Amino acid sequence: MKIISLFLCPFKGAIKKLNVIRFKSSDYWEERYATGGTSGVGSYGELATYKAGVINAFISAYQIRSVIEFGCGDGNQLAYYSIPEYTGLEVSKTALKGCEERFQGNRSKRFLLYDNTFPCVSGSLEKADLTLSIDVLYHLVEDDVFWTYLKNLFHHSRRYVVVYSSNFDGIHDSPHQVDRRFTPLIEKNVKGFELMRTIINSHKGSKTMSDWYFYRKRQ
Template sequence: MAQFKAQFLNRFVSAEGITSVIELGCGDGAQLALAEYPLYIGADISRAALDICRRAFDEDLTKCFLAYNLAQEIGKQELALSLDVIFHLVEDGIFERYMRDLFAAASRFVIIYSSDYEDLGASTHVRHRRFTRWAKAEAPDWQLIQHQKNPYAEKLDCQNTSFSDFFVYKHIPTRRNGR
């Protein structure tokens, strides 16, 4: 699955000529090791995750890592990523803030890799949400332009499958006040 995600993202970045990427919830950097991004900023709430990433990519000057609360301070990047994060946001307020932060962090595209249905997960740290409904209502300048189904869709073998798909949003400003 990591290869599938990397291939999708690397192709997209190359095809769209993306020069800057920010990931909200970068985790331990395992997925990032397969990425081919010209400039990358990883943000996370976990100091431990940030320390792991900083050590792993210490020599790579195209990558930097910072505390999540500082992400808004650096300005918009062309592409904002959310990979395997949304279904871990079990509290409504945190989900709302994260979604607003995610779309505010991007100037051209937002890519989300997550489930998109309403359901309580099998554990207390999983809550599936229909985030596409939120995006349609709360981010009107963003249009869903692609939904890439995961070829490793969730089955009984949960070790090698995922309930997540890719959702690609493009910034398309809406006309306001008749202009």
């Protein structure tokens, strides 16, 4: 057994890469939610409270009215936010339906299907003061999905973009996660925005490797 695993060892990286190539992130999330799964530990309990604390403080400090979140998930994290006008985009139809039911009658929130195209929602989505990418970037396994998502995230912001994500290159055993060092990619490819602030996550550990990245539109 030991000999076999020694023999397989050099191929482990290649196998991981192959899993990444085969993987379709939207199918993974739809199946996860459709079978009773949630947005994950990062969107519940003390991490949800922590994330909302940072976002609510930013919204209040910069007098943000409208927000578009790219990848709103099951809505648990959203319940902690104080946002005057919120649009949540999601790739999973099941999660979207769950959000619509959970926030039914709440006129400050609406939910739309994210279709991995640019411009998204058939070009009908307007801009908001702030766009959010919270615990989503490292789930965008496919390169084309990642780049289209980034383009949409910045295109739909009038003033600020907040990203909460890991920021290093890494592949995981589970194929639904690929870390990317994304800040240099944004600096090189996204004109018109600048990184105004980063905050190191005080809860970093086994449950999260995300930090905060705040971008503002250049004057």
